[in-house]
Amino acid sequence: MMASSYNAKDEDGHITVSGPGGGTLRSKKPENTAFKQQRLPAWQPILTAGTVLPAFFIIGLLFIPIGIGLFVTSNNIKEFEVDYTGVDMSSPCFNCSQNFSWNSTKPCTCTIPFYLDQPYESNVYVYYGLSNFYQNHRRYVKSRDDSQLNGDVNSLMSPSKECEPYAFHENKPIAPCGAIANSMFNDTLELFYNDPNGTRIPIPLNTTGIAWWTDKHVKFGNPGGNNPNLTAAFQGTTKPVNWRRPVYELDADPGNNGFINEDFIVWMRTAALPTFRKLYRIINKKSSMVPTLPRGNYTLEVVYNYPVRSFEGRKRVILSTISWMGGKNPFLGIAYITVGSVCFFLGVVLLIIHHKCGNRNNSADISN
């Protein structure tokens, strides 16, 4: 990339001055070492057109193919997204969204039909997406007690003050405490494939494997360790205010219940940006022959529990396959292509300038 010049060598010629008759003279003379004399061997990048321009071209030539590769990869990912907030009158969930609040007891269900025009070959990830939901709000992010979630019995009964004002309800400690847990997403989504014959085949949704392994097995834990009787373990606590069921009734499967319920764990990992998606379910590929989701009509059944209208939020369901680089996002590919092109372009511009001005420069020098 750049020409280099090593311009120093070790010069360690120590000169000791000693009087022939009398003893050694202690001279204050500084030592002649490369370091002390600031003559350490050094690489001085000499930036000339010859060394700099290739750098631009090399970056350009490297980045553009990478960008194209990323872009293609991203485009191969299939993604389907459906908004079920129910803002429009036409939306099936309009009614549910209208008269709904955290306190309503009667569940409201809405059915959203949709059509997939491509078959989804590999594992399909089902996400729910929220917009305008500031999970990254400073006070919100803090409002949790990690040791309670880790199964610490003391923290279970006396949650940290970070959870305030969601630490106690009616003098009972809330489990799980804090605002994050309190606002947990609680819509239920079910997916049906509408057979061309008209039958609705429910698609099996996998509820496990959606959280980080370390979260489920290290960070989160139920009080009382592996005690299968969670009801007893959570004795003396109360459910968060907005929850319908206590934490030990989140799932029938004891391996996915209580604090180690994966939906709960996923929710507790607060999103970075106000528009986010969270993994809800995974549709595993059954066999290599049949696509996981064939082309056709589908129905999404939503139990509409989660109010978002108060903050102009949106709720979505996303079905997506993923690649080695995650979900569908063409940005990185485009960015690589852009930066690569800019570098290439700059290289060309510099080359031109170098040729034009460089020559004139020389002549000007001579005329001086």
Add this chain to the structure above:
Amino acid sequence: MAREGEDPGMAKASKVKRQRKKKPKENKTRTVHANILYDNAKGEENPNRNYANNKIKTTKYTVLSFLPKNLFEQFHRFANVYFVFIALLNFVPVVNAFQPELALAPVVFILSVTAIKDLWEDYRRHRSDQEINHMDCLVYSRAERRYVERYWKEVRVGDFIRLRCNEILPADVLLLSSSDPDRLCHIETATLDGETNLKQRQVVRSFFDLDCDFDPLKYNGIIECEKPNNDLNRFRGYIIHQSGRRDALYKENLLLRGCTIRNTEEAVGIVIYAGHETKAMLNNNGPRYKRSKLERQMNVHVFWCVIILLVMCLFAAVGHGLWMFQYGDKRPVFDVLSPEGTDLSPIMSAIYLFLTMIIVFQVLIPISLFVSIEIVKICQVYFIHQDMDLYDEETDSHLQCRALNITEDLGQMQYIFSDKTGTLTENKMVFRRCTVAGVEYSHDANARRLAMYQEMDSEEEDCTSHSGTLPRRDSVTSHQSARVVLRSQSTKSHRRTGSRAEAKRASILSKHTAFSSPMEKDITPDPQLLDKVNECSSQMDFMRFHSQPMSQLPSDLADIIDFFIALTICNTVVVSSPNQPRQKVRMRFELKSPVKTIEDFIKRFTPSRLTSGSNSSSSSSLITNRSSNRGCSSLLSSPSAESTLTKLDEEQPPRGLEHSFGPVPPCYNGKAWNLEDGELRYEAESPDEAALVYAARAYKCSLVGRLPDQVTVELPHLGKLSFELLHTLGFDSTRKRMSVVVRHPLTDQITVYTKGADSAIMDLIKPPDTGKRQIKIVSRTQNYLNLYAADGLRTLCIAKKILSKEQYACWLQHHLQAETAIQGREELLFDSALRLETNLQLLGATGIEDRLQDGVPETIASLRMAGLQIWVLTGDKQETAVNIAYACKLLDPEEEILTLNADSQEACALLLEESLHYIQAKFLCSSTDQAAKAFHSNFAPFEIYPSSSPSSSSHTTPFTVLRLGLVIDGRTLAYALDKSLEDKFLAVARSCRSVLCCRSTPLQKSMVVKLVRNKLKVMTLAIGDGANDVSMIQVADVGVGISGQEGMQAVMASDFALPRFRYLQKLLLVHGHWCYSRLANMILYFFYKNAMFVALIFWYQFYCGFSGSAMIDQWYLIFFNLMFSAFPQLITGTLDKDVSAETLQQLPQLYVNGQNSEEYKPYMFWMNMIDAFYQSLVCFFIPYFAYADSDVDLFTWGTPITTLALFTILVHLGIETKTWTWMNWLSIAFSTALFFTVALCYNASCPTCYTPSNPYWTMQRLLQDPLFYLLCVITPVAALLPRYTVVNLCLTEYKAMRISVPLKCLRFSLMLNRSSNVSLPLASSWIKLVKMLTAKRCKV
């Protein structure tokens, strides 16, 4: 003995003061009683109990007080208070942003680093205190009735102390007794003022005649003296004996702490001031603290950072308020209520948020900047210290940085104010020629001799420079070349002595005694004058023999002998022979003073002579009248003398003794004489005194001994003559002369010999109506004086005056009054001297050459090429100064010289007005020619540079182009410095290429510096070597002292001390440039780095409802500056070299860079800020879009951003780094490794700790994510693309040598200016773009 931290001492002193205030009678003076009188009484009975003891404690802290005191001191720095405030703010729950304990970490870290540094320094002080406190000395103990060994710290005021030869004084001691027969004690004051000549101190008068050994038990006086003060040259008081008799005490009676006893076997004294009240300790001020220009500029930007911070916080607060407001009453679930469950109004939460944001954004104010700058400066000072090129082998001294925090100012100097004598010149005075009684003796042989020295010097210089220009050679060669240099050096100073070993020994010796190089000593006499001297003295001898009156001597011959007598005795030169084995002294003394009469023989070999001769050479070779009538010393009653004698006998083998009584050459043998006399050493306070004494010796008129009241001179034929020294009226800069009053032993007349500057003496010459001959002498001498001055010689006039007994008695009366006065003694003595020095008779004048130091013209030339204005301020007379100025190429023969000599204010105003007009006229008509011409002459392009570049700062006016020199004398300068004229004077002076102020007083020097500094707003450097430069050195931005021959006062006052003037070149051009550019770049980088990092969080506020949330984990946020990105910038700030040392010295023009603050301009700060914002945008939004609408969580998204920011910042530093050593690579690798190690450990350590971020396993997962690596590649590239392009754009166009970028940019734009005249629309638009970019690079 150099110690700092006077605080405790002062505190103690003030405590003492306070205690004394209770007793009003002790208010003004200190009364010292001998402890012996009180039987070592403790407590209340001891009258000396209130005085400080001799234990010194220069430490600031004790074990207990360290923490509170150190913290208190650190909180004087505003930044520390600010950071503590922020850390404490974090403890308030409503506004806290981080774990409160964590937020304390950085400030605690910074405080503790400083505290550890202070502690270490204090410990070192403690160690050296201990060492000093535990030195031994002999204190008289009443109980044991003898002197016992005590530690220094146990010495108290009032103790009697016995001092032996070569001992260091533990306290300020009043000399009561000395083993010297003349009641003298010689001390070396090198540790106090650096003067290596011995000084004489006298026993207090009342003990002077004390017959025998001093017995402390018999002492019964009470001493009243001044309170402790720091004036080394003043001590007043009196001693009250039991009889009621009072005797005055002078500074001649006081031995100061830290001095060394020399040439005196034994002395006894009483402690007057001890410990912190000693003059030496009171004189120790700590190192000076100056604020550099760069730091001043930087502080402005720190202030701007505060404003940016507040604006950002305000913006976020308003944003948060609005964000809250838009939800109205419908409170969203994520807007958490306050812990109490109450709802916060948007306004209240905005206010809380404002405080939170201050905590989050605190990094914008670079907490570690101040510490980093200190570290870098210490490293810079270290490297400057270590530079071999700034080491002077001859004196074995190297550069000293006394002010640690203004290294970068060295790179920004604009004006240099230099002293002449000792700074530009060697201050090795060599006698060149003289005129006696109107007859000139040209001393051609002497001139030839000097020319020979010059030649050999220049040969040697060639040799040195030859080896200097080829610094890069393998070790063998460099070794050899070093040896060559070594050899040539030794041959230089000791050509006469031959053998190398001997030369080396002599060079070691000569280090201890100033002014004794053979060049100064061996003066070849003018044969004509020598004949006359011989003739004259033989006549005198004849006359004495025949007891004829001396007045019959022909007057010209009388003048000659008087002239030489004056040269010999009218000074303060002390004769000594230190470092010689004792036997040798004796041997020499035997050889040299031939025994003429049996009386002499007896006198000389009485035991008393033996004792004294063995210790003190100054008294060794004397035949004094007084010694014979001093009974006691010859009686040898004291045991100490006996013991000395025995010692002597032991030392001297009997054979030697026999030899000493053996036959001695009875008459002068020229050769032997020379050889023997070579051993006599003259120690003079100023080099011209020594030069004159050596000159007189060349004419066989040699000074052989000096006592306080007697001077002994050896004259040819006449032998030794003792002049009774009645008074010495010392030299001062107002009178510009000194006088001695002696009784002439031959004529028995009271004679005044005066020596001084010609202007001072000529006015005092007897009115010319007295005699035709005198008029002729005066006019001729004046002619020769002008001639000498034109040759660049320093001129001195010698005059005498004979006083009648009555006149003398009359004057003496007044003088004694003046001497004994306690109030205003200095003024009275001054007046008294003025009364005496009138109606003088001119004897002659001398011309002394002050040789230029090596490399002065070259240094001046290159400093001038570097755009520095050099002014010379000297006390010398105009002609001399002008000639030296020509010699050192300060003035050019082609230059026009404006000379300003005015007698009155009005005349001065007129002159200034005229010269101003002249300059303007000249400038107007010749500016274009000049510019054109300038291009072709050697260094002109850089003179044209300031005028042709609009970007250069305003101080450089177009006037500087003129080739004009200004010479102004002291009197005119006084007028010109008047308020009404100073602007005009400056206008004239700044348009001249060089300015020479002659005959200026120290005060004027400092006024000139102050005027230029304040009015022109330029950076000034003052360089000087003597006490008269101290005020100038202190006033200038940077004071440089030459640690040469004239003592250490200038060095003590300076910020940097150099052994030689020529080192200024490397100091300024190389180290100054480096220090400045390194520090400037580091500071800019610091601002950039912090702004870039903080801006990341700021952008995030738009996506978190301005809630003060940070995606960067609190650990990273807090330690990013302190740990992850700290080392590379320190390494670069210490080691980076934008241009190599060789190039910097070859192209002094590059210095302009620093003068115009090219590396640190206000817009550069803003450009860096803009760049920082751009880079942070890239670093924020690339990950933002890459992770948009994904399931990424807060810290899994924030950690890559931190990593990217770190990479970007490091690569940015890489672009800015011009020189890559392995240390740079290592530091960058270390930073990266440290970040990942810390991140991995931190993220694996605890799954439930570190609320609220809880980044468990984040980094580990990220490292498995290909997206993370893809981001790491693209983001730094995208972020740094503009900067890299612009840097390259500048460099590509200047593929020339590696010279500094801004200069290249400048030339480039100049070139573009010219080429844009060529009408090529397309090309010119390109050029505009390029120009814009180029300009940007210069800014960035």
